[in-house]
Amino acid sequence: MKTYSTAASLRAAINTEKRSGKTIAFVPTMGNLHEGHLRLVQHAKQHADIVVVSIFVNPLQFGANEDLSNYPRTLAADKEKLFAEGAQYLFLPHASEIYPEGMDSHTKISVPELSDNHCGASRPGHFTGVATIVAKLFNIVQPDTAVFGEKDFQQLSVIRKMVSDLCMPINIIGVATARAQDGLALSSRNGYLNTEQRSIAPTLHRVLQETREAIACGYDSYSNLEQHAKISLNKAGLKSDYFTICDARTLRPITGDTEEVVILAAAKLGTTRLIDNVTLNVNPSADWGMLAAN
Structure with a gap:
């Protein structure tokens, strides 16, 4: 598994794969990977030749009183798990790579209506942060397929709408929620x-x-x-x-x-x-x- 920290280096590697006829599947994550994430990677492997995973704790989707600073970061363990699952590329950007001029001046994407209620009402601005980072990652990776978990049902709906509205040529696949034996959704x-x-x-x-x-x-x-x-x-x-x-x-x-x-x-x-x-x-x-x- 090869790790890249810049968009340019990752895109160059992916373009080499594409020129040889390989298809690309993408799994964006915020790390601290569990069995649910690994199932996404497994599904991605079924739909493409090359699997790209990103780990980026996106500050734009966290509210002022949310747990950004305390969000669990387990990079060494995450790398081991991804290697064991056979992911070929890991994109591990710094915030300065994603938001080089800061978040306030960065172009943002908003998906109306689907973002307004439920988690959107409880976490103002959250889905703008999600849509913005996913769109940027899609533009960097340019995958044929992207895989998301159905536990975040509203997030998946927002991403599907964004892809449809912006005519992104990406097949979005939702994977059933992974659960513990007692039914708790893995998170x-x-x-x-x-x-x-x-x-x-x-x-x-x-x-x-x-x-x-x-x-x-x-x-x-x-x-x-x-x-x-x-x-x-x-x-x-x-x-x-x-x-x-x-x-x-x-x-x-x-x-x-x-x-x-x-x-x-x-x-x-x-x-x-x-x-x-x-x-x-x-x-x-x-x-x-x-x-x-x-």
Whole structure:
């Protein structure tokens, strides 16, 4: 595995691969890699000849009171894991390479509507930071395919919309959320949880599953389900940020045209913010309300 710290050096290496007919898959990360990240690399290997992984803790997507300075950085271990998975290139830029004139004067990309609610409402500016760094990395790597986890469902939606709107010739692949045996979605931030909090954390996924099952059984009072879920989370010791049942394509309220439903949730456990989601596919041959759990 070769490591590059500048856009020019990485692009030169990738262009050499492309001239020989190789296809490129890209997995952008912020490091502190876990099994979920490695599954993305595994999927990338299935879709291209060359896999490029980036590690960059992007300051533009962190708010003023968020955990940028404390975000876990485990570069040596990350390199070992990527080498073992067979990634060919690692892009490891410094902030000065990405934002040479500083973040304030850097061009930014905003994806309206999809970025506005849910995590976007709780973390103003977050998705502008995400869209900007992903677009810049896409321009540096120029991949044929890029792979993202479905745990960050809203982020994946924002990236897909950006790629579509800006006519980027990149196939975006979403990979199912990797989970611990008790259902907790794998996340770099799980390392912040103490023993007691770690035992409580799987409640988020359990409540999501219970809500999905209720909808699949025909219960369509979504506001009541959302309220009940928030109460359940708060009773368990999680502080609910949002719990929303919405259209998976628009991330807006469900309508008669909805084909897939997503239930999005975020909650704090101590100082750690957890996010998760589950989806349901609408059966087009049945009456509305007949949903099959996905």
